[in-house]
Amino acid sequence: MQSSAFIIAVFEFVLLLFSLSVHECAHAWMASRLGDQTARQMGRVSLNPMDHVDPIGTLLFPALVIFGPFIGLNFFSGMLIGWAKPTPVITRNFRKIVRDDNLVTLAGPASNLLLVLIAFLVLAVLCVAVPDGQLLVITTFLSIFRGGLALGANPGLQASILLCSLAILINLSLCFFNLLPIPPLDGSRVLRNMLPYSAVQVYDRVPIWVSYLLMIFVGRYVLMALLGPALRLVLWGLTMV
Numbered sequence: 001m002q003s004s005a006f007i008i009a010v011f012e013f014v015l016l017l018f019s020l021s022v023h024e025c026a027h028a029w030m031a032s033r034l035g036d037q038t039a040r041q042m043g044r045v046s047l048n049p050m051d052h053v054d055p056i057g058t059l060l061f062p063a064l065v066i067f068g069p070f071i072g073l074n075f076f077s078g079m080l081i082g083w084a085k086p087t088p089v090i091t092r093n094f095r096k097i098v099r100d101d102n103l104v105t106l107a108g109p110a111s112n113l114l115l116v117l118i119a120f121l122v123l124a125v126l127c128v129a130v131p132d133g134q135l136l137v138i139t140t141f142l143s144i145f146r147g148g149l150a151l152g153a154n155p156g157l158q159a160s161i162l163l164c165s166l167a168i169l170i171n172l173s174l175c176f177f178n179l180l181p182i183p184p185l186d187g188s189r190v191l192r193n194m195l196p197y198s199a200v201q202v203y204d205r206v207p208i209w210v211s212y213l214l215m216i217f218v219g220r221y222v223l224m225a226l227l228g229p230a231l232r233l234v235l236w237g238l239t240m241v
């Protein structure tokens with residue numbers, strides 16, 4: 001069981017790095033499409049994690065979340081989230097500043113939802129195309145949350161199901177987390193564009209340490225509240241294939 005849990009943890013870490021890269025690449029790509037080439041010129045329209053790494057948000061915090069339980073650090077368990085180096089955007093390069101800034105901002109969470117959809121479609125195909133596929137997919141999907149893997153399954157097939165299941169979990173987490181209105185998360189950018197000038201001045205002065213505390217503590221409870229229903233909806237969808 002411990003070995004299975006560690007395998008799942010390694011998959012989670014790799015998938016989180018990839019998902020963060022897709023998220024930031026989506027910001028940069030959308031900014032480029034709307035007229036701001038800043039991120040593209042800095043090489044941020046890229047899926048290479050090295051182009052987006054933030055030492056704390058991409059490496060240290062996710063490592064504590066994912067591998068912490070193996071050394072007794074259980075506080076952050078269940079928070080499969082992280083953040084990458086912010087994508088540089090110069091809004092004056094946009095034709096319609098507020099609209100285009102919001103589109104660039106929402107491109108990140110939208111890319112995570114796209115990865116969720118792709119992973120779900122792969123699982124749906126496996127449900128139909130593989131003998132007893134639906135049972136295996138649902139069993140593997142549920143086993144992730146029990147810290148183990150289903151026994152007796154084809155290793156290659158189970159690895160594919162595991163990757164897709166974790167991709168759904170991680171990208172739903174990243175989408176919900178980034179939509180929180182806490183600086184510097186994406187949701188804060190959308191909220192900032194809605195605030196009057198005087199409120200923006202106050203909002204911009206929120207200390208970074210306050211943001212980190214809010215992300216950790218508020219983010220934890222928001223994810224707990226939203227992930228359960230979202231994953232049950234995914235599971236229901238798999239049973240209906």
